[in-house]
Every structure is written in C-alpha cells, then in structure tokens.
Amino acid sequence: MNNSKEKNVLDSVIYNYTTTSNRMEEENRLLKSTINKLKEELDRFREPPLMVCEIMDVFDKNNVIIRMPNGNQFSVNVSESCGKIKAGDMVLSDQKNLNIIKKIPITKKFNIEKFVIVEHPDISWQDIGGLDRQITEIQEVVELPLKKPELFKKVGIQPPKGILLYGPPGTGKTLLAKAVAASTNSTFIEIVGSELVQKFIGEGAKLVKEIFELAKKRAPSIIFIDEIDSIAATRMEVGTSGEREVSRTFMQLLAEIDGFKPLGNVKVIGATNRKDILDSAVMRPGRLDRVIHIPVPDKDSRLSIFKIHSKAMCLDKGIDEKTIIRMMEGFSGAEIKAVCTEAGYFAIRNDRTKILAKDFFKAIEKVKQEEKLEGKDYLHMFG
Ligand SMILES: Nc1ncnc2c1ncn2[C@@H]1O[C@H](COP(=O)(O)OP(=O)(O)O)[C@@H](O)[C@H]1O
C-alpha cells in the first residue's frame, strides 16, 4: 500500500521534471533562433551600403555601363539574382567592385504625371451658362488655331500662345479651360500655382520644365495654371529663399512660354482671382496676352446656369424661376450649383423627390450663410 503510494508520488515528480525539461528545451530553441536572427541582423548592419547608380548602356551580363552619382562611368558585372535591366534603370551596386546587386523601382526622372492632373475632360460648351462673349473669344484664340493652324498661316497672323482668365472664384474659369480642352480633344494638364510653390519646394522650376515637356509629348495640350498669381505676383523685393524659389519658378514659366511657337499645339491658360497683384511680365505680347474677364453672372446668365444645374432635377410646376434668380443676385456659378444641390437635400430630408420652391428658398439662405462665414468681401475688387 505504502509502496504504491510512494511510486505515485515519484511518478508525478518525474512527470513534472519531464514537462519542465521539455519546456526548457523549447525555450532554448526559441532563444537560439532569436540569437541567430540577431546575428543575421548584426551582419546586415555591418554590410557596407550599396550605391545607387544609373544604367547607361547594356551590352551583356558582364558588360554593363553604369554611371555613379559623382558622374564617373564604369563597365561592371550583373549579379545572377538581378532581373532584366535596361538603360535608364536605377540599380544598387557594391561599393568595392561596383557589380550590380539589385534593381530598384525608381526612375531618375520623377514621374510628373503623379504630381499634376492630366486628363481628357468631357465638359462641353453647353455645360457653361452665360459667358457667351468669353466663349466666343476663347474659341477664336485657342480653339481655332489648334483646329486650323493652316488658316492662320494663310492669313498671316499669329494667335496668342495663351490666355489669362481673371475673375472671382467659382465663376467658371476652370470650366472654360476644360471645355476648350474637350472641344479640341486636347490633353488637359492642370497645375495649381500655390501647390507648385508649397509642395515642390526647390523643384518648382524643374517641374514647370517637365510639365511643358509632357505637354509637347501629349500634344495637342492645354496647360491650365490655376492661381497663377501664386507664382507670378509682383514683389517689391526678392528677399527670402522661398521668394527666390518662386521667382525662379516664374522665370522658368516665362522661358517655357517664350520657347514654343504660337502655332504649335500647346496652349497655356492662366487663371487668377487676383489680377491686381499679377506681374505684368506674364501678360506681355507673345505670352498670355489675351486677358479675359470672367465676371459674376448677371440675371440672364444666372438663369442659364440655374437651368444647367437643375436640368436633371424634378422641379415642382409652381416654381417661379424669376424669383429664385432674383434671390441669387451676386451668386457665382459655383454657388448657384450649390443651391441646386442643397435644394435637392431639403427635398430628400422631407421624403420627396420633387423639389418645391421652399426647398430653393432654404437652400439660398443656407448658401448665403456659408458665404458670410467665409467672408466673401473680395467681390468689390472686380467692380
Ligand atoms: N458659368 C457657369 N456655368 C455653369 N456652371 C458653372 C459656371 N460657373 C461655375 N459653375 C459651376 O461651379 C463649379 C466651379 O466652377 P469653376 O470653373 O471651378 O470656377 P473657377 O475656376 O472660376 O473658380 C463648376 O464645376 C460648375 O459646376
């Protein structure tokens, strides 16, 4: 009896030892693998850095010409693990023997299409309300030369290389630029002046250069420079490095505009709501010398803009458009559009799909309030 009890105790002791021992072994294994990993990492850290080089020419696997960052060129070998490479690729090379270890997915030229908006817009002239005179002028000076350059050659006159649209925000400047790009089947390249100086510090001039290159490659093209005043404002002095950078970007822009032919198939459209601060150099003959005012819409224009944006809406028959148009005195095209959208929301909130006059009244009030909050006090500048 006693014996068997002792045996049980011993068994359980043995059992405990075995599990402990198993656990320790397991732990040991884990620690060893951690040590190995750390050793590997240490080895990796001790490795000399690889050099980023550009491939100039590829003859065969043992004869590839690379260009080092300092400009020196060498003929080197390519490691087996490195995939196919071609001239223009960027690669990592061993510092000692310069052999190519690895290809890296960057190209030397930064891809400007990532930084600017490039598209083929589908805005038609019919999508623009009012602005009839401005549309005719743009058709004459931008559309016609792109469509019929030979006509200008015959007549012996040179169309402008670009135009400047100025007027308050939301009046259709971007819309016009997109419409002319669409009507001429042009690539539409949009850059925003303020972004050019804020986001691409030190790169503005280079970017401008590449944008014009891209425009030529994808011609016919319209280069639309929104907020052009951010890069082309008059400054009394060019003091800080930021100002010097902006002025370099501006100089590059002028050089690019001067550099292409009036009858080529690239046109520049600048837009600003601060013509008062614009450097007149940009409007000199041969540059953006057609200056077109885009005003806040008058009564008739407001009506046609309203019709465009309410076209797809189901309006109650009792709606008096004249009253609504009168209530929107001073509204820009963008605000008229906002009124239509808001009116739609008021209907939705009341479980209706039909829009009533009161939806528009409320919407107009709302847009007016927002306008007040934003402090819309720049309108006086445009007379
Ligand atoms: N004349 C207009 N006709 C129709 N819609 C307009 C008009 N002006 C502005 N809009 C509406 O307002 C939006 C913003 O206008 P936009 O062309 O960007 O103004 P801007 O470039 O002058 O600031 C447009 O997408 C359009 O929906």
Ligand SMILES: [Mg+2]
């Ligand atoms: Mg705009």
